[in-house]
Amino acid sequence: MSIQLKNVAALPNIPWQDAPSKGRKEVLWRYSGNPVIPRDLTKRSNSIFNSAVVPFKGEFAGVFRCDDTARRMNIFAGKSKDGFAWNIEDDPIDFIKTDPSLPDSEYKYDPRVVFIEDRYYIIWCNGYHGPCIGLGYTEDFEKFYIMENALMPYNRNGVLFPRKVHGNFAMYSRPSDSGHTPFGDIVYSESPDLTFWGKHRHVMAPNGWQSAWQSTKIGAGPAPIETSEGWLLFYHGVLTSCNGFVYSFGAALLDIDEPWKVIARSRPYLINPREIYECVGDVPNVTFPCACLVDGDTGRLAIYYGCADTVTGLVFGRIDEVVDFVKENKC
Ligand code: BMA
Secondary structure: OOOEEEOOOOOOOOOOOOOOOOOOOOOEOOOOOOOOOOOOOOOEEEEEEEEEEEEOOOEEEEEEEEEEEEEEEEEEEEEEEEOOOOOEOOOOOOOOOOOOOOOOOEEEEEEEEEEEOEEEEEEEEEEEEEEEEEEEOOOOOOOOOEEEEEEEEEEEEEEEOOOOOOOOEEEEEOOOOOOOOOOOOOEEEEEEOOOOOOOEEEOOOOOOOOOOOOHEEEEEEEEEEEEOOOOEEEEEEEEEEOOEEEEEEEEEEEEEOOOEEEEEEEEEOOOOOHHHHHHOOOOOOOOEEEEEOOOOOOOEEEEEEEOOEEEEEEEEEHHHHOOOOHHHHHH
16 A cells, blocks of 8 residues: 555454456446445335444444435434444434533434544534534444534534544534535534634635536535545535436545645546436435545545435445545546
8 A cells, every 4th residue: 555544443344345357447346235225224214325334343333314204314323243234223313412401403414423532423414493513422322412513504514533633623514505505615614622613714615617526516525534645535526417416426635734725636526326226216316425434454445325315335445546546637
């Protein structure tokens, strides 16, 4: 591996399938058993997608977006021995309030999970007079605690960094509107205590016609990965077609000390909706990454992504190939 990973543990049991032996044109390759999580795995789920997975006690755990058959959006805990076969709870996470005055949330969706220092933080799009950035934590994936909303409405795609930057917690988010938001830039913020956020810095805007897959809006995906070449961030980008939004994803490298500075950003997408499960579903033509497992020893990657807002897919790759791709194909 030519790229050095920093603060990334070995994960020898990462869910994995070798790349196709011949004819591979692309950097990431899909799991042949996709979708790895079907829409109806739990009792009342209409769809399971845009979900977050982490290594946990030698196995895997996660927080999953399951919309139910009343089309209510909520997040659910799950566990897996191998990262492929999942047991997801039938009932949503019942968060314990860290302060009794915390407002109830109307809905929860698109979780990300990241381990920082001593616990697993969960960050999601929280319904509170419109979408805002909700935050909570767990130590064991049994008991979950909800904290103050990190950012006020309207905001989506909150993603925490896996370590503090300048002694502060750090986050990317995407200020938005209360609807389906036909715009959207990624913004960086810091907080000393996860309650008060500031030091906001603009990171990236959508691109124009030269990289049309990301021409309408963009949003951070899984937590950034620390490498010798910068923070590697997978992010989704949206194109407005005559039939509506199309969600693809690519990657960018950002400065380690000033993560609002873009070093390189891929002009071509890495994954776009093309398989039937990515193009047909409740919202057609969506590939939306929320989690990336990394083996710190070998640089192997396994990315979980929502497909057509209905099922969850898995793609594999190698960190050095992704970093080279971003550097060699920048906007
Ligand atoms: C976004 C969010 C995502 C969803 C995407 C495509 O605004 O709602 O959860 O995957 O739209 O529908």
